[in-house]
Amino acid sequence: MSAHGHAAEESTFVRTYTLTRGRTRPRYLLGLETVLDAGQGRPGPAQPEECEEIFALCRERRRSVTELAGRLRRPVTVVKVLVSDLLDVDALVVPLTHPYADTDAECGPSTQLLAALSAGLKRKWPDAIAYPQAG
Amino acid sequence: MVLHTPPRSLVDAAPAVLKIVIAGGFGAGKTTAVRAVSEITPLSTEEYLTEASVDVDSLAGLEVKETTTVAFDFGRLSLPDAPVPLELFLFGTPGQDRFVELWYDLSRGAVGAIVLVDTRRLESSFTPVSFFEDLGLPFVVAINQFDGAHRYHPEQVRTALELPVSVPVVTCDARDPNHVAGALLTLVSHAVKNASTDPAHPAPTTSLQDA
Numbered sequence: 001m002s003a004h005g006h007a008a009e010e011s012t013f014v015r016t017y018t019l020t021r022g023r024t025r026p027r028y029l030l031g032l033e034t035v036l037d038a039g040q041g042r043p044g045p046a047q048p049e050e051c052e053e054i055f056a057l058c059r060e061r062r063r064s065v066t067e068l069a070g071r072l073r074r075p076v077t078v079v080k081v082l083v084s085d086l087l088d089v090d091a092l093v094v095p096l097t098h099p100y101a102d103t104d105a106e107c108g109p110s111t112q113l114l115a116a117l118s119a120g121l122k123r124k125w126p127d128a129i130a131y132p133q134a135g
Numbered sequence: 136m137v138l139h140t141p142p143r144s145l146v147d148a149a150p151a152v153l154k155i156v157i158a159g160g161f162g163a164g165k166t167t168a169v170r171a172v173s174e175i176t177p178l179s180t181e182e183y184l185t186e187a188s189v190d191v192d193s194l195a196g197l198e199v200k201e202t203t204t205v206a207f208d209f210g211r212l213s214l215p216d217a218p219v220p221l222e223l224f225l226f227g228t229p230g231q232d233r234f235v236e237l238w239y240d241l242s243r244g245a246v247g248a249i250v251l252v253d254t255r256r257l258e259s260s261f262t263p264v265s266f267f268e269d270l271g272l273p274f275v276v277a278i279n280q281f282d283g284a285h286r287y288h289p290e291q292v293r294t295a296l297e298l299p300v301s302v303p304v305v306t307c308d309a310r311d312p313n314h315v316a317g318a319l320l321t322l323v324s325h326a327v328k329n330a331s332t333d334p335a336h337p338a339p340t341t342s343l344q345d346a
């Protein structure tokens with residue numbers, strides 16, 4: 001990377017971490033796909049404007065950490081820090097998923113869940129081009 | 136530092152979330168494929184990656200950590216008519232080595248991956264293919280047939296990428312939702328086969344996550 005590009009990247013980095021008051025790690029265990037819902041609380045007046053934005057987006061519908069980061073145009077880690085602050089004041093909650101959804105992070109989704117996905121995709125795209133299976 | 140499990144709401148259950156990774160080289164059609172089936176315009180999301188790099192200027196040549204930014208695509212679709220309400224998240228991610236840290240995150244708990252192949256740049260598919268192979272994550276190879284590119288037979292691509300016969304190789308037009316949905320379906324049945332033939336299929340191990 002050019003010296004200029006490097007400097008530009010560094011200053012974006014500094015600006016971004018001003019948002020989180022220097023914190024580079026979220027307090028909660030949040031995945032890229034963790035979904036968030038608006039809760040009973042509200043973002044506090046001391047919280048940055050981005051917290052209001054996150055709260056407003058989650059009031060419209062449930063949003064994943066990745067989606068929030070994409071819409072805010074902020075890096076995922078930064079959004080995780082802000083989301084952690086919002087979880088602390090109950091402005092956000094992680095919705096309970098369907099009991100079937102107990103995806104094991106180590107082994108992947110259950111076969112029931114995979115079968116449901118297959119059926120759901122076929123219903124949505126009845127004309128999907130089906131391929132012969134190899135192996 | 137201790138990471139806390141986030142508080143959970145006890146009201147209405149949300150749809151189950153499943154994720155699929157779409158990997159491939161630059162220009163292979165990842166964003167196009169996500170757009171074809173996503174209900175939202177694909178979002179470009181950034182993450183910081185910390186890379187160990189050697190500072191050549193330092194006398195001792197000490198290893199220093201350098202932070203770089205990587206971007207990946209996000210798209211989603213809901214499947215309310217599935218037997219259980221589902222939401223599918225799609226993550227489009229480039230194929231360079233420096234993305235590997237991100238791939239671990241994306242692969243954890245995922246259904247599997249689609250490696251999009253542009254036959255004009257086959258070599259850019261090697262890194263994702265061997266990554267998913269090593270991780271034991273089910274994956275399929277989808278050959279994106281670009282206009283004007285030589286049409287290779289799937290078996291030629293299989294040979295070139297040294298893929299075992301068990302890995303499905305399909306052709307697709309990433310612009311066509313039916314084609315992309317077909318590739319997704321191929322991946323799902325491949326994942327089912329993997330899960331049922333090998334109940335304790337090789338999952339990302341702790342040592343890999345720590346890597």
Ligand SMILES: Nc1nc2c(ncn2[C@@H]2O[C@H](COP(=O)(O)OP(=O)(O)O)[C@@H](O)[C@H]2O)c(=O)[nH]1
Pocket residue numbers: 159160161162163164165166167168279280281282307308309310
């Ligand atoms: N002919 C043809 N063009 C495609 C196909 N998929 C993508 N493209 C085009 O190839 C270019 C690169 O695709 P893009 O999705 O941006 O690639 P990415 O870098 O992998 O995200 C775009 O101009 C697409 O319109 C395909 O299946 N067929």
Ligand SMILES: [Mg+2]
Pocket residue numbers: 165166167208
């Ligand atoms: Mg792209």
